[in-house]
Amino acid sequence: MAQWSGGGALARNKRALDAPPAPEKKRRTRVETLTRDNYNIGWVSALPIQLAASVALLDDRHEPLPKLDGDSNAYFYGTIGGHNVVMAHLPNDLPGSGSAANVAANMCRSFKNLRFLLLVEIGGGIPRTGHDIRLGDVVVGRMMIQHELGKEDSGDGPEDTGVPYMPPRDIKTTLSAVKVRAEMGQNPLPRLLDELEERGLVSNEYFDRKRLEDHLFKEDYDHPDETQECDKCDIAQRVQRIPRQSVNLQIHYGMIASGSQVIKNPKVRDDIGRRHQALCVETEATGLIHNFPFLAICGICTYADSHKNERWQKYAAMTAASYGIEFLRNCQPVKN
Ligand SMILES: [Zn+2]
Structure with missing residues (x-):
């Protein structure tokens, strides 16, 4: 399990001693226009706040392209x-698996050369x-x-009939590369989080983690009101x-339900x-499972209990987006 620290002054100060600061990234907008056939990675975010963090971390922004008729995605x-x-x-008003499937279908119809999708x-x-989540x-x-x-059988309770989905080899190979780099201490995720914070690429609300409480309540204690x-x-x-340690966040690899x-x-x-043997639950990926080659990257913002609230959404959105960026930086490009 990789342990990455990020978003804290303590971690920043230590890293400042360990390594020279990253050169200021000069993001630019391309002058020449690509065609839809030149795009080979699709990125689907469940929430606009996640896309905001993702777009902020792009190496380059490209000019928008004309859309296909009937494609409702932005x-x-x-x-x-x-x-x-x-x-x-x-x-915004249509979360869930049906919406995710629709966005993915439109994207794959419009961009014929996508290798896979990232669902962030x-x-x-x-x-x-077994994981300290x-x-x-x-x-x-x-x-x-x-x-x-699932289905009911002869009185022994429901029988699960879901078939596990595994991402294609292309994705699994990159996951291994990310883990190897993390083990070698070459993981730039903390720098990505710092870059977002220090350059003001997203609002300060995304970094409220230091003021947020992380309480896991007992199973039998319901949120009262x-x-x-x-x-x-x-x-x-x-x-x-x-x-x-207060600045540490962890990356867990396993089953998502x-x-x-x-x-x-x-x-x-x-x-x-x-x-x-699932590590987390979510509501979008079921629209993609067995229909599209994809990898789900899930920022943890609740414990799926009655204490669920939205306080951690932005921080979790940002950490998931940062992992997606790190994943693509470890993925071998192919020639368009
Ligand atoms: Zn509560």
Whole structure:
């Protein structure tokens, strides 16, 4: 498991001693216009706030291209690590798997040469899976499962019928490269987060992690009042966990469980975790599984329980987007 620190003054100061600062990146807008056939990576963000962090980290921004008739996506274009990347997000008022499938289908119809899609999203972490998952961490879907697929059998309870999805070899090879670089201490993710913060590429709200509390409550302690924030919840009901160094976030590789329902029940969450050895739950990827070659990258913003709120969304969106950038910088480009 890779441990990456980022977004903190302590980490920045240490890195300033360890290595020279990154040269200021001069992003430019291309003058010549590419065609849709020149784009070979599709990037789908569940939320506009995720796309904002992603677009901010592009090496180059490209001019927009005319769209195909009937394509309702709004695209952003640019370069990451030598790849021509086209980005889109789900409509604000239409989250979920159907919307994700529609955005992916439009993208693949308009851009014929896409090698694969990156689905960059947020989701709910499943604790007690053997992984110490905290808010702000990233889960990378080395495997995916549609956890709602099943059938009743002869009285022994529902039988899972979902078939696990594994990303294509192209993606798995790059995942290995990212992990190798992390093990060698050459991981630039902290610098990506710092770059976003120090250059003001996204608003300061994305870096509120230092002011956010990360409470995992016991399974049997429900959030008492939906109109109140968790400030009013009883911290004596928290699960006791070994504190992490405050600036560290971790990347977890494993199973992501996808379904159409937002999970807000810790018993359901833990049942999904046990049945599928899943590290997190989300609601978009089920529209892509077995339909498109893709990798899901999920920033953890809740524990999929009744204490779910939106406080961690922006930080988790940013860490997931930063991992996507790092992934593409480790992916060998192909000639267009
Ligand atoms: Zn609460």
